[in-house]
Amino acid sequence: MTVGHLRIEGTLAIIGGGRMGEAIAGGLIASGAFAPESIIVAEPVAERRTELSAAHGVRCVADAARAAYDADIVLLAVKPQVIDEVATSVANDLGDALVVSIAAGISCGRLESHLPAGTAVVRVMPNTPALVREGMSVISGGSEATPEQVDLVRELFSALGKTIVLDERHQDAATAISGSGPAYVALVVDSLARAGVRHGLSRQVAENLALQTVAGTAALIDRTGQHPEQVIDGVASPGGTTIAAIEALEAGGLRSAFAAAVAAAVARAKELGT
Ligand SMILES: NC(=O)c1ccc[n+]([C@@H]2O[C@H](COP(=O)([O-])OP(=O)(O)OC[C@H]3O[C@@H](n4cnc5c(N)ncnc54)[C@H](OP(=O)(O)O)[C@@H]3O)[C@@H](O)[C@H]2O)c1
Incomplete structure (x- = not known):
């Protein structure tokens, strides 16, 4: 995978086509980081899949594992309440994909515990002004993520506003300030x-x-x-x-x-x- 000034060659799977999932897809397409055909969204609601495809030109599927299969980056954009189940459901299809999670309060370690050993996880806390590219995203790498992978995620989220990389121990405080x-x-x-x-x-x-x-x-x-x-x-x-x-x-x-x-x-x- 190469990062030619914010042009990613590879596929991004977004698991969860809700508000944040859509904002991230829209921002990454608008910034030129990904072409719409390089993004696949997993979303259980059929009308929502139709809406997302029509609005952004992305491919949509119902099944998270199917979206994750073959993707280079898998972004988990589902509610914290279902994140364990969703992480487990994609685990076997990840290959060596980088996993990025925006779920509030869910640690990299907790995600790693559901994923194959050695899976790189990066945690991000964005906020809703990302919908208008004025977001603030706080980024932390898990134990297996390299500095280059953390930097790649920082570059991706800079399409949605400002970014900062912080040690994961600060994520709850950051969530309480910029997330909420x-x-x-x-x-x-x-x-x-x-x-x-x-x-x-x-x-x-x-x-x-x-x-x-x-x-x-x-x-x-x-x-x-x-x-x-x-x-x-x-x-x-x-x-x-x-x-x-x-x-x-x-x-x-x-x-x-x-x-x-x-x-x-x-x-x-x-x-x-x-
Ligand atoms: N909203 C914020 O201000 C904010 C800020 C920072 C971070 N976050 C984090 O962003 C994440 C998403 O938040 P959101 O506001 O975008 O929530 P949301 O609008 O509810 O979006 C979540 C989407 O994921 C879908 N989903 C549920 N289970 C799934 C599965 N197994 N496979 C694929 N998709 C599935 C949901 O479908 P259903 O509707 O059918 O369940 C829904 O469309 C959360 O973890 C939250 O903590 C949110």
């Missing part, structure tokens, strides 16, 4: 929009204001390299409106609510993984 994070940010947007409605703005206007403020602030922090505290100080003038609002947020327990939310997500990721 789009839900927290959407909650912030929704809360701000509702508050705007309370003060006379239309829902649409309030939501647009909130949304562009989140996107703009992210871009500001990212492009200037400012610490978030500097951004807060830059808005909060002495005796002004922002400091009054920040005081109310602190009194409402915003920081401790986020700390508790992340702790709950980490705990749940650990539960799913055991």
Whole structure:
């Protein structure tokens, strides 16, 4: 298999044609990493197979083992609840394929235990902004994965946004921040929009204001390299409106609510993984 600047010669099997499976297929085709005919998707629901073939030109089959057979990379994009069963079902058809899993909380070691000895496994935690190529993917190699294989997976997921390679012990924390994070940010947007409605703005206007403020602030922090505290100080003038609002947020327990939310997500990721 060669990686000529993100053009993979080989076949990718995606097991699970759900939201993430589709986002990954779409991103890899759009980036030119894979031609549609080099991707095969295993998906149990017939209408979904028809939809995926029509939208992306990929081949779809019902049976995971059939998709895995002959593939160079097998991407497991099913729910954590069925991952053991799915890993076991493809084990005999893997050959020397690289196995990539995006299942939240499932360790490389757990997957390796279902697969033939020596199978290389790379674990990735992407997030839903990958659907619009603005994702954040956290990548960790298992005990059999080479640095080149980890790097290949990093290159693949860079078609869906930003990537970072981290030791697997950080995956649960990463899951709680960037994996679940789009839900927290959407909650912030929704809360701000509702508050705007309370003060006379239309829902649409309030939501647009909130949304562009989140996107703009992210871009500001990212492009200037400012610490978030500097951004807060830059808005909060002495005796002004922002400091009054920040005081109310602190009194409402915003920081401790986020700390508790992340702790709950980490705990749940650990539960799913055991
Ligand atoms: N959504 C997120 O924000 C996010 C972020 C990071 C990682 N992840 C991880 O990504 C994985 C997929 O999540 P998702 O949101 O894409 O879930 P999803 O939309 O439910 O997709 C999973 C798909 O796999 C199919 N499937 C189930 N058993 C199968 C089998 N034996 N062979 C082939 N396909 C099978 C499901 O079909 P049925 O509907 O018929 O069961 C479904 O279409 C999960 O492990 C999740 O932890 C998700």
